[in-house]
Amino acid sequence: MALFDAFAIVDWSAANTPTTGKDSIWIALGEREEGTFRLIETVNPPTRSAAMARLRQFFRDALAADKRVFAGFDFPFGYPRGAAGAIAGTDDWSALWSFFADSVQDTDSNTNNRFEIAGRLNRDRLAFAPMFWGRPEFQDIPGLPPRRPEPYPDALPERRLSEDRARKAQPVWKMHYVGSVGSQAVTGMARLEQLRRDEEFAGKIAVWPFETGFADKLDAPITFAEIYPGLSQIEKGDKSCLDEAQVETLCEAFGRFDAEGRFEALLAAPADLQGEDKRAALMEEGWIVGLGYRLSDEVPSEHDNSGIAVPNRRLHYIREPSRIYEESFRLVREATDLSRFPEEAHDLVIRMVHACGMPEIAESLVVSEGAIAAGRAALEAGAPIITDAEMVSHGIIVSGLKQQNKIVCRLNDPRTRRIAEREATTRSAAQVDLWTDVMEGAIVAIGNAPTALFRLIERIEEGAPRPALILALPVGFVGAAESKAELLRDDRGVPFVTLPGRLGGSALAAAAVNALASGLGE
Numbered sequence: 001m002a003l004f005d006a007f008a009i010v011d012w013s014a015a016n017t018p019t020t021g022k023d024s025i026w027i028a029l030g031e032r033e034e035g036t037f038r039l040i041e042t043v044n045p046p047t048r049s050a051a052m053a054r055l056r057q058f059f060r061d062a063l064a065a066d067k068r069v070f071a072g073f074d075f076p077f078g079y080p081r082g083a084a085g086a087i088a089g090t091d092d093w094s095a096l097w098s099f100f101a102d103s104v105q106d107t108d109s110n111t112n113n114r115f116e117i118a119g120r121l122n123r124d125r126l127a128f129a130p131m132f133w134g135r136p137e138f139q140d141i142p143g144l145p146p147r148r149p150e151p152y153p154d155a156l157p158e159r160r161l162s163e164d165r166a167r168k169a170q171p172v173w174k175m176h177y178v179g180s181v182g183s184q185a186v187t188g189m190a191r192l193e194q195l196r197r198d199e200e201f202a203g204k205i206a207v208w209p210f211e212t213g214f215a216d217k218l219d220a221p222i223t224f225a226e227i228y229p230g231l232s233q234i235e236k237g238d239k240s241c242l243d244e245a246q247v248e249t250l251c252e253a254f255g256r257f258d259a260e261g262r263f264e265a266l267l268a269a270p271a272d273l274q275g276e277d278k279r280a281a282l283m284e285e286g287w288i289v290g291l292g293y294r295l296s297d298e299v300p301s302e303h304d305n306s307g308i309a310v311p312n313r314r315l316h317y318i319r320e321p322s323r324i325y326e327e328s329f330r331l332v333r334e335a336t337d338l339s340r341f342p343e344e345a346h347d348l349v350i351r352m353v354h355a356c357g358m359p360e361i362a363e364s365l366v367v368s369e370g371a372i373a374a375g376r377a378a379l380e381a382g383a384p385i386i387t388d389a390e391m392v393s394h395g396i397i398v399s400g401l402k403q404q405n406k407i408v409c410r411l412n413d414p415r416t417r418r419i420a421e422r423e424a425t426t427r428s429a430a431q432v433d434l435w436t437d438v439m440e441g442a443i444v445a446i447g448n449a450p451t452a453l454f455r456l457i458e459r460i461e462e463g464a465p466r467p468a469l470i471l472a473l474p475v476g477f478v479g480a481a482e483s484k485a486e487l488l489r490d491d492r493g494v495p496f497v498t499l500p501g502r503l504g505g506s507a508l509a510a511a512a513v514n515a516l517a518s519g520l521g522e
């Protein structure tokens, strides 16, 4: 027998401004009718207030028609065990919801104080275990570090049991960055608790699994439950964004399961959730609909027992190259402090951070005065690009070199080996002696070998032709920091870009050339 007559599936967002489209709030609404299920409407409200207004109307209409509603929300309904006690004084989910309902200020235009709340909790109630982290790099929030601290506190668990089991789920303490759910949890719990307190709905809402004992008592007019679209493999298809596809697919899948009498199995406690773990799930951590549900043999699926089968089985990831670049550069900008660099160096910093995935390199990267202009002018004049390793050469996007600049690497020149043997040095350093004919006004990109940078400095001191720019990015433990320190001590009149210390690498050197040649485009 079907449990519900109407379904609302909500993809929540903690955005700070009114937002629509990707990464905003999406709500799919559906109804069961004569044994089948149909989607009624999918809406994309720009603010949390607008979303709640639409949901209220949906619930109101359902109550008036004596219909029972299932409402799934894609944010955590609880924190790892022990957190509710620390934050709200009682090991109980409802104390936590009350705490957020009373503390969160979330305006009709979406501005909210979620980061401040996390920072304040870290400073006082969670001072013994300041678990919250993640914020926009330049928003200074006392108590809330931008990145996950190392070492990370261990006085409270980092993950709920359900997050451990749903492999891709992120911990609720992470308030910012891709895939984070911490901010959604804070703003979401606050909004749902306010609805529970509202006279119109008080006593008519049950929160799964806390108040329903998983599937023991599913008779409330409205059931709220935590869902996680990551349990299913859903593709964007012809929808405007993945979020839209996810809410519609789950709404239809849940509605269909229920019409077939199979939805209760997704709400039941998994057989292997027992003892203290089950108690924690029921008291404070919560659970995710369908997590641990074993698909029956009649449903063909590639899933193991950690997922819900929906018709579409392709993994979800961004495939379009241009979108990957666009999204990546957007995230790099968000996470990187560019304020120290002149405008003209921004593309270079962004591309380098993009190449190694470490925004923190921007804290120590050195771009000497005039380096960017010198590099661009050299490329424009058709100067060659000299590299210490083939890897650097191969990382350079040739289509971005408007003057078809020559790329020179003499590591594998037969003469290099002979010099290396004669001088008892590396091939990387030996090849520098063969650069004389191309060095005047060139860009030298060193991404691997510290000995190549040392030898280049020696050659410049010996009076060899001067390059226009040195991209000094050797990497490693032997000589990398020392060779760069030598250049920083005295640049011998040649502009340079360098990253002090061990960090560097061929990819970074190639990315630096690519930024000079074509900015953030091809």
Ligand SMILES: C/C1=C2N=C(/C=C3N=C(/C(C)=C4\N[C@@](C)([C@@H]5N=C1[C@](C)(CCC(=O)O)[C@H]5CC(=O)O)[C@@](C)(CC(=O)O)[C@@H]4CCC(=O)O)[C@@](C)(CC(=O)O)[C@@H]\3CCC(=O)O)C(C)(C)[C@@H]/2CCC(=O)O
Binding pocket: 388, 389, 390, 391, 392, 411, 425, 426, 427, 428, 429, 447, 448, 449, 450, 451, 452, 474, 475, 476, 477, 478, 479, 480, 504, 505, 506, 507
């Ligand atoms: C000591 C060397 C280091 N190499 C590192 C890292 C990587 N090197 C790779 C590869 C494939 C190559 N490295 C050579 C340049 C080779 N590496 C050395 C040398 C022995 C000495 C360099 C120096 O200390 O200045 C050097 C050989 C030489 O005689 O110059 C390479 C030429 C070796 C070879 O194939 O013969 C070769 C370059 C090939 C090319 O592209 O042309 C790695 C891919 C190895 C790997 O990880 O599998 C890696 C790439 C790192 C990068 O981003 O470029 C270190 C760690 C840089 C190290 C120097 C510092 C240290 O701590 O030891």
